[in-house]
Amino acid sequence: MxxxxxxxxxxxxxxxxxxxxxxxxxxxxxxxxxxxxxxxxxxxxxxxxxxxxxxxxxxxRPQSSVSTRLLELLSKEELGSEKPSDLLRRMKQLLGDKYQPFDIGLFSHIFYQRLPPAVQHSLFSVKAKLSPDELANLTDGFMTTIPDSSVAAITLK
Incomplete structure (x- = not known):
């Protein structure tokens, strides 16, 4: 390209x-x-x-091997300030043409682990029933309802 x-x-x-x-x-x-x-x-x-x-x-030159891509996928990549669906898209791009044959249950679990702990706890009971795309869409919406944890607490005197 x-x-x-x-x-x-x-x-x-x-x-x-x-x-x-x-x-x-x-x-x-x-x-x-x-x-x-x-x-x-x-x-x-x-x-x-x-x-x-x-x-x-x-x-x-050979394209990055499947094992290299898998190691990159398994490395702890934080969600940061982006939406979960953006992280999912990046993870899929990393696997490229190997995404379709990849174990979707394992892929979904890896994606789930990248979510903030509060979101993981809230979605624990439904995560196994959803595809990675459905989980990302649900998480996008869910995260808009969670107050920003970076905002400092207000103390009253």
Missing amino acids: LFSILECNFKASRITGDLVNFTHALSLLKPEILTEVSYVIASISDPTTPYTNLKTALLK
């Missing part, structure tokens, strides 16, 4: 030089990806096509 966006921008800006494309692409890559393709950067065999060589190397 990165290359599709880049190439649309190159076309719109009338940028045709492979070296210019290469430097633009490098500026957008995350450091961990740069590390993975540093051998391409260091050993560009044909200096007239560095962008093409970089694109080929990136497209050939």
Whole structure:
């Protein structure tokens, strides 16, 4: 997808030089990806096509493995200030094409564990009866009724 966006921008800006494309692409890559393709950067065999060589190397590299994605999914990611449905969407994106065959009961449990304890207690009796999407929608609504815990208590004198 990165290359599709880049190439649309190159076309719109009338940028045709492979070296210019290469430097633009490098500026957008995350450091961990740069590390993975540093051998391409260091050993560009044909200096007239560095962008093409970089694109080929990136497209050939394996996507993150299922085990890596599972570890990321299991790592404690806090809900923060977002809605539970946003967290669920991120968790699904993390699994990508592996979401459908993934154990939905386990996935739902992992999602449930990311919810604030007060919400977990309130939804305990219904969590097993709901799909992750239904649980997220119910939780979105439920959390709007809970007072913000970050608001300081008012003390009367």
